[in-house]
Amino acid sequence: MSFAQIHTRSVIGLTAPPVTVEVHISQGLPALTMVGLPEASVRESKDRVRSAIINSGFDFPNRRITINLAPADLPKDGARLDLPIAIGILTASGQIDETVLDHFEFVGELALNGDLRGVTGSLSVARTLKGGGRTLMLPSANASEAVQVADICVLGAQNLAQVCRHLNAINGGKSDDRLTPTAIPTAKTVATYPLDLSDVKGQHHARRALEICATGGHSMLFKGSPGSGKTLMASRLPSILPPLTDDEALEVASIYSVAGVPYEFGVRPFRSCHHTMSAVALSGGGSRPKPGEISLAHQGVLFLDELPEFDRKTLEVMRQPLESKTITISRANSQVDYPANFQLIGAMNPCPCGYHGDPSNRCRCTPEQIRRYQDKISGPLLDRIDLHIHVPAMPIDDLQNAPAGESSATVRERVAKARQIALDRQGKANSELTPSEIDTYIPLGTAEKQLLATAQSLRS
Incomplete structure (x- = not known):
């Protein structure tokens, strides 16, 4: 032949x-x-x-x-x-x-x-x-x-x-x-997370916000002084998220396979990025378009610490994927779509020195310096972050005497049950609902509408 x-x-x-x-x-x-x-x-x-x-x-x-x-x-x-x-x-x-x-x-x-x-x-x-x-x-x-x-x-x-x-x-x-077919795993892989939410002492308000964030699939911004625990809590968010389904785990593993990055099957991704990264590293690209950090964080968490220190053009890359949950990378000869359904968790200080509003009165930043620092993040991007949480620094005595908080396993069980209620009701997480779907599945009463109106007036 x-x-x-x-x-x-x-x-x-x-x-x-x-x-x-x-x-x-x-x-x-x-x-x-x-x-x-x-x-x-x-x-x-x-x-x-x-x-x-x-x-x-x-x-x-x-x-x-x-x-x-x-x-x-x-x-x-x-x-x-x-x-x-x-x-x-x-x-x-x-x-x-x-x-x-x-x-x-x-x-x-x-x-x-x-x-x-x-x-x-x-x-x-x-x-x-x-x-x-x-x-x-x-x-x-x-x-x-x-x-x-x-x-x-x-x-x-x-x-x-x-x-x-x-x-x-x-x-x-x-x-x-003759070769023997590769054996199919008989036992389902159980995802393990080395970091546990029980490490977080106190901060009940922020812990509650973290649980709501995990339940609804929301993005969140932590704002507080250095040492208040913003990074500590953000790094433990994957440990309280609901387990990945088989299809979700395969999709995440496929992204890592294409990127050539090691991945533990079934584990929620947690991608922590340094503020010196470029827009291409975040979004993906190259002559042969590869997934960037926002796709590697698909079905997981993308954590941006010191958010105002990132280049503004780099941050603006996330505006469209936060809405559409996908990103399209176009080149002269090809166009590639990658999934990008991630939870953005940001952390920032309230001012350049980090101590604006701190009881210690250490801040010496002028109002103009504070305004310029906070304006590094655009309004449209902030609008796409659902939860904005102030994280105050805990006094040293309270921190030393505070008991350990609930474990990730305990919180994850509550989160999984609440997420399943949402899936049974509307077929998706709360963060993915359209305005018409919110009116259909979550009609607001008089008290809830008044609460939203109050929050909007405070924001203004």
């Missing part, structure tokens, strides 16, 4: 469109030509594939080889096409049984010695392949990640030789050469 078709996938955002690797070996001067809009990392694969095939004990055809990556108008990047290209060359040259290939999809990067290296986006490939009937063949380093997707057969291999022996063993080869 001098022609072969191999099934694989590209990765664009969280989607994995199908790609067919077509290999044709013909007479002529030895050459390898690759067409089909391959980017630089894909074009370089021909050298990796040649060395991997030879070092795995196979013959590299000394003829003219043409490789087409279809569809031709879909950009292909990354080294994940190494394995399907190698399988296609070996099949077209008659070294692999071609009758079984239609039942597989191949993804993986090859080392020069034939070893398979892990790739990014394998979970997106597995989610797209779910229910398709094909077996996913990929590096062992990615198998435990891909098998989190139900109803899909995953085979993990250490090297190219293992893959070839498995394919040739399907129709009459040695049974010992």
